[in-house]
Amino acid sequence: MTLGQNIQAARRAKGLSQEALAERVGVSRQALGKWEKDTALPGLDNLQALAAALGTGVADLLGAQTVDPAAPAVTLDAMRDLLAARDAEEKHRRRLWGCAAGAAFIVLAGLLEGVAFQYERQIDALNQNYAALQSSYAAQQADLSAQISELQDAVRKGEATVLDWRWLPVDKLHKDADGSWMPVQVQVTPRTARDGMTARLAVRCGDDTQLCDMTAAADGSFAADGIIFTVGSTYELSVQWTADGAATNEALGTVDFNDEMTEPTIAWATDSGFAYGYRTYYANGGKYLTLTNYPVELEVSAPPWMSVAKVEVDLRLRGDAGEPTATAVLENEGEYAYGNSARTESTWNGTFYSDDAANGWEYDGENIPKFVARVTDTNGGVWTEEMALTEK
CATH class of the missing domain: 2.60.40.10 (Immunoglobulins)
Known part of the structure; x- marks a missing residue:
């Protein structure tokens, strides 16, 4: 885990908010937040303050292991207390035993010197471990600084932003x-x-x-x-x-x-195969309309920003009032671009034929029938083009 992750985990384990921990350490919440995100590193003084506030050690926050996990943790204060106790014991024995106690003291002193030698070795090991932690911390700080500098240089140069x-x-x-x-x-x-x-x-x-x-x-x-x-x-x-x-x-x-x-161009295919028109006839006491050409085809020319999602054609027999009488959903038969134009050309076709209306639709004759093409782009914009039908 990184230093920031260790700080965050220790803070949450203590049940502290960022504000509470920052107040204990004496820094701002924003600074603590940057430490936890690994976008900044605390100084040595702040690192020690963090360890004290979180009830842990600097080595635990840095994620380092001690040189000898089995060795007892001996502090300099504990060593001083031990040596003071030895001196007090020596004076006490001199007063009680005089010369006879001197021999015993020599033996005890030898034992204490052996213990002190052992503790001195442990203190040396702790000092070496602390030096290694400082070196690791300095290396991490240098690496992070190099990464930040590299990123800022890339931003300043505008590389692939x-x-x-x-x-x-x-x-x-x-x-x-x-x-x-x-x-x-x-x-x-x-x-x-x-x-x-x-x-x-x-x-x-x-x-x-x-x-x-x-x-x-x-x-x-x-x-x-x-x-x-x-x-x-x-x-x-x-x-x-x-x-x-x-x-x-x-x-x-x-x-x-x-x-x-500015907008797409919608063109109706009007070659010999698409003679759009209608006929009317009377049957069963009513007037009906049939199309002279049930298939429909459109050419759509779209500007660079536009992507066509769907094309539909409505048949309207009652003007713009109410729902269309029928709707043909067109399929894209292919698209292409030509020359230096950035526009995209596409062809769409479909049919109004339906078994349900094979004999036509009821038609009152009050409005001229028309086709209304609806082109919808992928952003939800709708573009329309109308064509009035001619009675054949």
């Missing part, structure tokens, strides 16, 4: 006296997301630069709203990351915003 980015419209294209414009959202995904990381987007158009704070999402990406793209303008986008006190800017790319980027 962006994994992906894109822009998406949040509303349809608007037109006014000043031109055509569209509100958009810019999403940026960092290659590595870290606690406390913040982001800010810079959108430059000509001599003007707009700065937007970005909001972190649950998936680790950052998004900026309130951005307006105007048709005919070029925008240069960059992101500024701030992490661990270090900030860096990285260019995202350029958006040449034109008419082709």
